[in-house]
Amino acid sequence: MLGPKRLLRLPENLPPLVRWSAFFYLAHLVFQGKIALSEITGGLALLLLAWALARRQIRPSVHVLYYPLALYGIASTISSFVAPRHIHSFGENMLWVKMLIFPTALILFRELPRMRGLALYAHAVFVTWAASDGLVQYVFEGRHDLEHRITGTAPHVMTFSGELMPLAILFAILWIHTRRHWMLVPAALSTVALLLTYTRSAWLAWVLAMAVVLLFTRPRWIAYAVPVAILFLTFAPLPIFARFASVFSTKQESNFDRIRMVQAGVEIIRDYPLFGVGPANIKQLYPLYRMHDAPRYRVPHLHNNVVQIWAERGIVALVAYVLLLFFFLRECARAWSGPARRWAQAGAAVAVALACAGLFEFNFGDTEVFYLMLDVFALVIASIEVEDPAAGGYAVAQSRGSAASEPTGGPTPATT
Secondary structure, three states: OOOHHHHHOOOOOOOHHHHHHHHHHHHHHHOOOOHHHHHHHHHHHHHHHHHHHHOOOOOOOOOOOHHHHHHHHHHHHHHHHHOOOOOOHHHHHHHHHHHOHHHHHHHHHHHOOHHHHHHHHHHHHHHHHHHHHHHHHHHHOOOOOOOOOOOOOOOOHHHHHHHHHHHHHHHHHHHHHHOOHHHHHHHHHHHHHHHHOOOHHHHHHHHHHHHHHHHHHOOOHHHHHHHHHHHHHHHOOHHHHHHHHHHHOOOOHHHHHHHHHHHHHHHHHHHOOOOOOOOOOHHHHHHHHOOOOOOOOOOOOOOOHHHHHHHHHOHHHHHHHHHHHHHHHHHHHHOOOOOOHHHHHHHHHHHHHHHHHOOOOOHHHOHHHHHHHHHHHHHHHHHOEEEEOOOOEEEEOOOOOOOOOOOOOOOOOOOO
């Protein structure tokens, strides 16, 4: 039987619990497009790793990102209990399980360096599969317009674009640095599929993220990128050009609806500033706060991470969200000019893109995108670190003289 030891070529002396945890974690990444399978395999990876930790078969480790995640969980749990309606109390217990995927991934990446390369391959398999599915829908199923948008392996187009965008950016930036041609396949397919979703927030986020990286690394490229972008828009198919032009129209229905959602969210925040109205309660209360001319009577969320988190879970949860992004970007900034700068730049671009898209969509509350964000964050953190035996932990590699923490014992897809 081909077990995880042979399949993944992990160390011979690795305890079975750790091997199977690594196997199920990689399965969680491959099946990101099928949320039930992704959650089951991720949960198994978490349980097996917890068992291995309890038996001292693998070392625990900590990171500064644990703290904002814990704070977000605490604030959400408190909000669910003090809310007028307790319809999501159990769901907030599941939030803790979802957040534990980050320490699970980080421990595996730190203790098994080969897992970093394998995880990158797993992300590539998933996004290639998902993007190809979306392209088949576009070409063969006639899903060419806003009423029939491609969704790939996801249940909704916004989730699909939220999954494509971070990985399109990740593989594009890694390919720019390494010129490993296998990375170009997922980067190109996911970028084309993202374009065909007609998701404007994801388009803007992709452009902003790439612009930020170019501005701080290759500022001269901006002079070439701008005319290329203008030419692309000039000769783009009419549906894409029209969709892009609609970004700037406040009279366009979905744009106007988002403005009204934010205004309603501000009113909710004024009434519930500390703990919010409670998780999953926005949909029920929105009709009481909506403006009379808002296009939709009832909405599932407020289409803005900042407003949604504050209105739903309170000010402490919003602080936790901001700190999570701040601490992650700080880690990337420290490694920006170090030996793992490709990972730092890719990580910063992904974080900027998710934050930007989150101004127009509640992607932090989308389970698939939330998992993907934590998985990518863990991979980036592990890839920019070096082990520091003197301090008994890990530190960001900040100088070219330091040994970069790269995948060893197997393929090294991100090495130069």
